[in-house]
Amino acid sequence: MSAAPDLTLWGVGTSRTIRPHWAMHELGLAYTTKPIGPRTGETKTAEYTKLNPRQKVPLLQDGDFAIGESAAIVAYLSRMYSTKERSLIPEAPRDYAAWLEWCFFVVAELDSTSLYVMRRHRADALGPxxxxxxxxxxxxGEYFRQQLRHVEVALGDGRQFLMGDKFTSADILLTTCLDWAILYGVGICDNAKPYLERIQARDAYQLAKKANVPLAPITPVPAPAKA
Ligand SMILES: N[C@@H](CCC(=O)N[C@@H](CS)C(=O)NCC(=O)O)C(=O)O
Structure with missing residues (x-):
């Protein structure tokens, strides 16, 4: 019998950190949380920088292996720890390619190009x-709404999840962006509303939300003065 995996997840409190927490719960994995938060100085310590020179959360340690980038962590967990009973990744090559397409679409178009741009430039976020x-x-925000039309069309055929009738980690990525968009008052498309309700009712989502709560409110350290 193989030993249980030795999993440690660094990071709580953001739309990115909840993704691997959620994948862990979907897959029924036991893991240790290091509840460090963004902009607290905790990602800049010597211990953490050694593990993750990019000084960002989340980061996963699986034994002596470490991986960052939330979507990559979720993909790694999906590939390594999916079972017949609990699977987050399609196996057939073309389904796998379609899954990858959705994952990249969500991360590139909805997260990095839209919501994260908003975060960087909002007065109440990273604008200062x-x-x-x-x-x-x-x-x-407008670009996000435009891009979300692709989700509207896909969900328009009555499918339960992005890939059809099976929940995959592409749904984890999309849901975190839908939650984020609602938080920012961007609004989401019609077909995403029942989809989101269905997904938010999942036990693993509820558990991940709890696991992603910081131990104390995140108090950002001041940004260094510009030279
Ligand atoms: N593309 C990365 C982005 C990670 C990221 O930007 N994390 C932010 C918090 S959301 C962070 O750790 N920033 C460094 C810090 O605030 O100390 C991912 O999806 O994991």
């Missing part, structure tokens, strides 16, 4: 560091 820019925020 990267520049407060209401026009950029509005445009990024």
């Amino acid at each position: 560091i990267y520049g407060i820019a209401p026009e950029v925020v509005a445009q990024a």
